[in-house]
Amino acid sequence: GENVEQHPSTLSVQEGDSAVIKCTYSDSASNYFPWYKQELGKRPQLIIDIRSNVGEKKDQRIAVTLNKTAKHFSLHITETQPEDSAVYFCAARVTYDMRFGAGTRLTVKP
Amino acid sequence: GAVVSQHPSWVICKSGTSVKIECRSLDFQATTMFWYRQFPKQSLMLMATSNEGSKATYEQGVEKDKFLINHASLTLSTLTVTSAHPEDSSFYICSARDRNYNEQFFGPGTRLTVL
Numbered sequence: 001g002e003n004v005e006q007h008p009s010t011l012s013v014q015e016g017d018s019a020v021i022k023c024t025y026s027d028s029a030s031n032y033f034p035w036y037k038q039e040l041g042k043r044p045q046l047i048i049d050i051r052s053n054v055g056e057k058k059d060q061r062i063a064v065t066l067n068k069t070a071k072h073f074s075l076h077i078t079e080t081q082p083e084d085s086a087v088y089f090c091a092a093r094v095t096y097d098m099r100f101g102a103g104t105r106l107t108v109k110p
Numbered sequence: 111g112a113v114v115s116q117h118p119s120w121v122i123c124k125s126g127t128s129v130k131i132e133c134r135s136l137d138f139q140a141t142t143m144f145w146y147r148q149f150p151k152q153s154l155m156l157m158a159t160s161n162e163g164s165k166a167t168y169e170q171g172v173e174k175d176k177f178l179i180n181h182a183s184l185t186l187s188t189l190t191v192t193s194a195h196p197e198d199s200s201f202y203i204c205s206a207r208d209r210n211y212n213e214q215f216f217g218p219g220t221r222l223t224v225l
Contacts, residue, residue: 034213046213089153098156100154
């Protein structure tokens with residue numbers, strides 16, 4: 001089955017700096033790659049997603065890039081703010097099954 | 111986006127009892143529902159996938175007799191933790207997917223504590 005690896009596990013940045021989180025996946029048939037933000041004790045919230053037929057997608061300060069050949073995708077957050085502090089999960093899906101990475105705890109220091 | 115509710119939001123029970131958790135899609139038909147378990151500071155682990163009207167597909171290592179899943183309708187799935195033990199204490203989150211959308215919508219989660 002699909003295996004998703006995520007790095008780093010923790011990331012601390014200064015407010016205003018950029019943050020990059022990387023994920024790799026194993027199943028070349030995966031075709032949908034969402035990123036979720038989860039605050040403590042709450043449900044994961046979709047922040048951006050990308051399909052396998054697209055290489056890059058941007059939404060304001062957030063962007064995701066996908067390299068199908070290398071089977072990796074990345075989340076980029078620019079101009080980070082303290083409210084960006086949370087745990088971020090990447091995921092990869094083949095048909096029905098969504099597999100999650102281990103998560104990255106992002107801390108944005110004011 | 112679509113709304114998924116979960117009930118109860120938290121539950122405390124004695125060891126050996128059974129607990130039922132409900133997951134409802136409020137404004138769409140969930141052809142597929144997923145149940146995840148999340149331990150503190152860890153990722154979401156898929157427990158099982160269920161399609162309306164059919165038996166759930168369990169992930170390796172998840173006991174189907176212990177974690178009973180019923181996807182009785184297009185808007186409701188239930189997870190019953192039978193004979194719960196302290197090691198079953200966790201955050202259980204459901205998610206639902208509409209056949210028309212790629213996105214999975216998550217419920218708010220249920221925190222189960224087994225004493």
